[in-house]
Amino acid sequence: MSELSTISRHALTVLAGQLAVMAFGVTDTVVAGRYAQHALAALSIGSAVFVSVYVALMGVLQALLPVWAEQRGANAQAAIGASVRQSLYICSAAAVLGMALLLLPEPILRWTEVPPELRGEVRAYLAILAFGLPPALLFRIYSTLNQALGHPRLVTWLQVGALAIKVPLSIWFTFGGAGLAPQGAAGCAWATLVVNYSLLLVAWSMLRRHPMYAPLKLWQPLERPHAAQLARFMRLGLPAGLSILVEVTSFTLMALFIARQGTLASAAHQIASNLAAVLYMVPLSLAIATSARVSFWRGAGNETHAAAVALQGFWLAALMGFALAAILFITKYAVASLYSRNADVVALAASLLAWVAAYHVADALQTLCIFVLRCYRITLAPLLVYGVLLWGVGLYGGYRLTYHGLSGWGPFNSPAPFWAAGAAALALTALVFTALLLGVLRLSRREARAPLMRA
Numbered sequence: 001m002s003e004l005s006t007i008s009r010h011a012l013t014v015l016a017g018q019l020a021v022m023a024f025g026v027t028d029t030v031v032a033g034r035y036a037q038h039a040l041a042a043l044s045i046g047s048a049v050f051v052s053v054y055v056a057l058m059g060v061l062q063a064l065l066p067v068w069a070e071q072r073g074a075n076a077q078a079a080i081g082a083s084v085r086q087s088l089y090i091c092s093a094a095a096v097l098g099m100a101l102l103l104l105p106e107p108i109l110r111w112t113e114v115p116p117e118l119r120g121e122v123r124a125y126l127a128i129l130a131f132g133l134p135p136a137l138l139f140r141i142y143s144t145l146n147q148a149l150g151h152p153r154l155v156t157w158l159q160v161g162a163l164a165i166k167v168p169l170s171i172w173f174t175f176g177g178a179g180l181a182p183q184g185a186a187g188c189a190w191a192t193l194v195v196n197y198s199l200l201l202v203a204w205s206m207l208r209r210h211p212m213y214a215p216l217k218l219w220q221p222l223e224r225p226h227a228a229q230l231a232r233f234m235r236l237g238l239p240a241g242l243s244i245l246v247e248v249t250s251f252t253l254m255a256l257f258i259a260r261q262g263t264l265a266s267a268a269h270q271i272a273s274n275l276a277a278v279l280y281m282v283p284l285s286l287a288i289a290t291s292a293r294v295s296f297w298r299g300a301g302n303e304t305h306a307a308a309v310a311l312q313g314f315w316l317a318a319l320m321g322f323a324l325a326a327i328l329f330i331t332k333y334a335v336a337s338l339y340s341r342n343a344d345v346v347a348l349a350a351s352l353l354a355w356v357a358a359y360h361v362a363d364a365l366q367t368l369c370i371f372v373l374r375c376y377r378i379t380l381a382p383l384l385v386y387g388v389l390l391w392g393v394g395l396y397g398g399y400r401l402t403y404h405g406l407s408g409w410g411p412f413n414s415p416a417p418f419w420a421a422g423a424a425a426l427a428l429t430a431l432v433f434t435a436l437l438l439g440v441l442r443l444s445r446r447e448a449r450a451p452l453m454r455a
Contacts, residue, residue: 003293003309007316010152010289017143017156018281020163024195027163028188029274031170033267033340035184039174040340041263042118042185044270046125048252049108052245053101054133057094059244060237061087061140065288066295066375067236068148073299080145081216082223087141089225090233095134102130113260121185128189135200142203147288150296151212158202166195239379243370243386250390250425251276254418257399261413268348269415271339276356276363279324283364286317287371294375307441310372314365314437321364325357332357348415355419362426369433376440385432394425 025047032043064087071080105126109119143155172180173187183190207213251273258269290313297306328335332353336346370382398418400406 003305004312004316007286007289007293007309007313010147010150010292011285013152013156014147014288015281015285017152017159018285019278020156020159022278022281023163024166024192025274025277027167027170028191029270030339031174032185032188033270035174035182037263037267037342037345038118039121039185040270041259041266042121042125043188044255044266044273045109045114045118045259046122046129046185046189047270048255048273049105049122049126050102050129052249052252053098054136055248056241056245057098057133057137058140058241060094060234060241061091061137062144063237063240063374063379064141064233065144065148066291066298067233068145069292069295070299072149073296077215078217080148081218081220083229084141084145084216084218085220085222086226086229087233088222089230090237091137091141095137098133098137099130102126102133108256114256115259118259124186125189128186128193132189132193132196135196139196139199139203142207147292148295149212150292152288154206154210158199162195162199165198166191169194236374236377236379239383240374243379243383246383246386246390250386250395250422253395254398254415254422257402258415258418261415264344264348265415267340267342267345268352269418271336271345271349272352272356272415272419274339275328275335275353276359279328279356279360280363280367282320282324283317283367286313286320287368289313290317290368291371291375294372298375303444303447306375307445310375310437310441313372314368314434317364317368321361324364325360328360329354329357352415352419355416355423359419359423359426362423362430365430366426366433369430369437373433373437373440376444378436378440381436382433385429389425389429389432390422392425393428394422397421397425 028043028047029040032039064083067083068080071077071083103126105123106119109122114122143152146152146155169191170188172178173183173190174185175187176182207218255266255269255273259266290310293309294306294313297303297309333346333350336349336353339349340346373379373382395418397406398421401409401412401417401421402414403411405411
């Protein structure tokens with residue numbers, strides 16, 4: 001089987017699971033939008049805060065994929081099990097930090113000037129999700145392990161099955177019925193809480209019983225924290241997690257800044273951001289699959305083949321990015337109307353989706369690049385690029401254009417400048433990452449050929 005086929009099959013499997021998870025968010029957006037406009041606005045703000053916290057912490061754990069994939073390539077099965085056990089210490093610390101942030105969100109809500117009438121519902125939403133964070137992070141370890149092993153199918157089946165629980169629970173908890181009072185946006189959080197613990201329980205059972213995991217010797221006594229190994233994890237995971245934090249907050253903080261424009265702007269932005277997140281699942285899946293194969297071949301000692309796989313993944317991500325952006329641009333009004341029956345919300349959301357299409361092309365390229373760069377332990381430079389471009393050009397530029405004006409342009413009381421500035425910043429990021437990746441691949445191939453030339 002060719003590497004392109006292997007990457008495609010792996011990516012499609014991951015994508016199915018990721019889309020199922022994204023369907024959680026789509027379900028919540030549609031359910032809250034049908035319940036009330038204020039519920040959709042509260043969901044937009046609350047989900048922005050939660051996603052910022054969760055995805056940053058998840059990124060620290062997801063960054064361990066190259067470590068376990070390289071160990072698989074080197075056929076060091078028992079080492080994978082020991083490494084997974086050590087990762088539990090990082091997961092525990094991440095869960096404590098994340099819960100504290102979600103249970104005490106008031107400083108963030110005040111700083112971003114979220115309207116006071118929405119804060120109570122947002123706080124209730126985040127308090128529920130705080131207790132759903134630990135199982136979500138533990139399941140992320142299980143998911144990352146399976147991706148590194150080249151067997152994402154089990155995770156996908158669990159995620160698709162969980163959707164069958166999430167949809168009816170979100171509807172029931174939000175609208176009430178059968179003796180339960182309507183919960184509004186908080187109902188969506190309760191449904192997520194139930195799903196997260198259900199996924200963790202099934203994953204735990206699979207790890208105990210499935211023969212695929214037996215060679216890893218996972219169920220050995222938990223060793224004491226190994227300082228050197230944890231330090232290696234953090235050198236890889238911390239910059240990766242901070243990079244994702246910058247990327248996600250440049251995206252989600254838009255929701256908090258846009259909230260001051262009122263419920264119409266927040267509702268339209270929630271639709272646009274939800275579509276952007278759904279589209280992101282495609283390059284994310286390709287990036288996960290590509291990085292798993294690149295790390296596998298690096299662990300096996302074949303740097304030339306690893307570089308070739310990285311380039312195949314890059315061109316596939318570029319092709320899919322342009323194709324999906326074109327489809328969204330053509331169907332933007334039809335797509336927006338699926339989310340809301342309010343004509344004003346649909347019109348504003350459709351105008352934002354044009355910017356989302358441009359945003360996605362750049363997002364596809366930079367996502368593939370940064371995942372592969374982590375395979376080569378390049379993490380600090382992407383973090384610096386993200387900070388300067390996504391926060392400086394994207395988020396700050398959008399804020400200035402919207403509320404103060406910039407170089408004679410604006411101010412514009414609309415969500416559109418945030419999306420325009422974000423798309424421009426992400427395009428610059430993609431260019432820098434592409435140049436960095438190509439340079440790293442050239443260097444790795446040159447080093448791989450050097451011993452042959454000396455021989």
